[in-house]
Each structure stands twice: as structure tokens, then as C-alpha cells.
Amino acid sequence: MSKEKGLAELLRDRGNRLTEPRLRVWEVLNRSGDHLTVEEIVSEVHKADPSINTSSVYRSLALFADLDLVRESSLGVDEGSRWELAHPDDHFHLVCRICGTVDHHEGDLVGQIREHLAVGHGFAAEEIDLVVTGVCARCATGEA
Amino acid sequence: MSKEKGLAELLRDRGNRLTEPRLRVWEVLNRSGDHLTVEEIVSEVHKADPSINTSSVYRSLALFADLDLVRESSLGVDEGSRWELAHPDDHFHLVCRICGTVDHHEGDLVGQIREHLAVGHGFAAEEIDLVVTGVCARCATGEA
DNA sequence: ATTCTTATTGCGAACGATTCGCAACAACTA
């Protein structure tokens, strides 16, 4: 598969090695594009190889983050942090309070925010972290 | 001062008591409107009364949050959570990567986002958490 | 293939932030 090959090369360029734990973590992240907690990732990884240690999962994630392959985000103060593949595009998160679904939303909204801040306030936005909690369309109609 | 009186009443209405730790935490939050870590709050509180325990600060904050008097937020995955007075108005946070300043920004931007999501996606936004990291106007001109 | 180098692992201990249980204490009530 071309994706795993790409990972191996990216790692080798930095003098890193493609190992079992890293491969498994990478697979899990790619398979479910969703936001995963470390606990969830570990659980998935263990289905392929129960001998992989949690520390290694943390270390793999940290390495991937350093390579800008994944992104750490938190969808709420009470929640632990979650991990997802790093999307190159601007996007934000819609969290439905009812069904718990987390939608990635790509679109011009983030660009609009960036421009608004640049023009209006002279603030050069680099990272825009937008998490919106509310009720999604499906739950709004399904209820009441 | 009317604010402390207000606090006492709010507490009493729930059968809670206005105590030394709660008062001190409340004072600190009001004095510096900024985002404070628990560590900072504890440190400030100790200037008034070093015998106040950290647990009590946590408990006071939790109580205030329950009363919607304060808001817990985090300005980055690596950072611990921070506390601020709950502003009734929509606002968001501009974090300058250079000088570290955190600006609260009130304005129509959050309202625009809310409308964008409602009209475009049928998503009823309730809580909008927007943290923007970048370079503020002052640092942009001061540099280079 | 075999050997060598050293990045990486698993393990368990350490860590920091937050929470908990509990007996002593103090805020409000009558």
C-alpha cells in the first residue's frame, strides 16, 4: 500500500525506523479518520498486537505530530486530548451535544475568520482552533 | 463592595456558605480579569491567606463554574486549563505566539459563525470555543 | 546471510494535576 511506504520513507529521512508499533498506530489512525482518544487507539492497536505497550503508542503519536502527520486536539476541557490525521486544509469541529457525533467541517469559514482578524485587528492568525458545541441538524429534527 | 454581596447571596440561595477560600478565589478572579491557571490562582490566594488549601481552590472553582460565574478553558493542548470570569457576551481568544498575550475579543465574529452554521448547515451552535494563535499587531510591527 | 550500530521497545517507576474520604471546623439559624 502506498501510504505505508510513504510513512517508511518519511521516517527514514529523519533517521527513524518503521516499527511494528508505529505501523499499527498509523493504520488505526488512517482506518478511522475520526478523533480518537489514546485509550481508543491503544485498544485498536491491541487487536492487531496486544504486546504493544501504551508508552509506545504515546511515543508514536508524538513522533507523528512532530512530522505534522497527526494533530492533537481537545474537544472540551473535561475530555482528554484526541488525535486525528493532520488535514492540510483549514477545518473545524462541530460536536453534537445529543448524539456525540463530531463533524469535521472544511469550508471558507476559517478563511473568513483569518481575514477578519487580519483586516480588522492586524492579528496574523496562524492556528485557528474552532470547536462548536450544539445540536446537529439530524438531532434537531429527530427530536420534539 | 456590591460584588461580594452578590456572591454571598448567590451562594446562600443554593444553601451554600460564603467562606474565606471562596471569597479569596473570587477576589483573585475579579482583580485580574485574565485567564489564570489554578497554580496562579493558588499563588495569589496565598498572598492573602497561605493556609488555604489547593483542594479548596479547586472546589471553589468547581462551585463557581456550576453557578456559571466562571468558565474553564484551555488555550492549547499542552497547556493546563485556565479559569476566567464568565462573560455573558460572546467572545473569543487571540493568543500571541511572540509575547504570550491573550486578548479577549468581543464582537460580531462569534455571532457570524453562529449564523453561518445555522443557515448553512442546520447546526444549532450553543457553545463556540474559538482560540486563535498567531502574531499580534504589536509584535508584528515591533519585529523585523 | 551475518554482523554491527543505535533507534526503539516494553516494563515499571515517577510524575503532575486533580479528586476523594474523613475528622475537625466554622457559617449560618433559631
Added chain:
DNA sequence: TAGTTGTTGCGAATCGTTCGCAATAAGAAT
């Protein structure tokens, strides 16, 4: 002023994450 019970300080417990280290294995060289 005494009684009721919400709150405190204390220390232990918990949780997620990180660390140190000896053993292991990935990739390069032969």
C-alpha cells in the same frame, strides 16, 4: 449561645502521561 451541617485542610488515591533503563530489533555495511 448552642446546634446543625456545609466546608475545610490534610493526605492518600487516581488518572493520564512521561521517563529511565536494559533488552531488542531495524536498517546499513560487509
